[in-house]
Amino acid sequence: MCSHFPLCPSADSPDREASHVISAHPDQGWSLLCNGVVLFEDTGLLLPDGRVVAPHRAPVAA
Template identity: 90%
Template sequence: MCSHHPVCPSADSPDREASHVIASHPDQGWSLLCNGVVLFDDTGLLLPDGTVVAPHRSPVAA
């Protein structure tokens, strides 16, 4: 899917969230990355194969 140089990480790569945003819908709380991953505002992910990755926020410092 990616035509960027260097090529964006694949959907199964650990750094998949580093891919370019190709469609942003902040009003709905999600963005589509060029590797086919849907990134939600709560840091959850929907992978192209339908796999769901639970939100993985960093703990908030006190």
């Protein structure tokens, strides 16, 4: 899906969240990345093959 240079990381890459946002929907809490990953505001991910990555937000210090 990526058409710019340098190419974005693939959906299987550990740094997949570094891809460019191609469609942002902050009112709904998600964004579509250039590599086909749907990134949710809670840091959860939906990968193009349907796999789900649980939210991985860093713990908040009290």
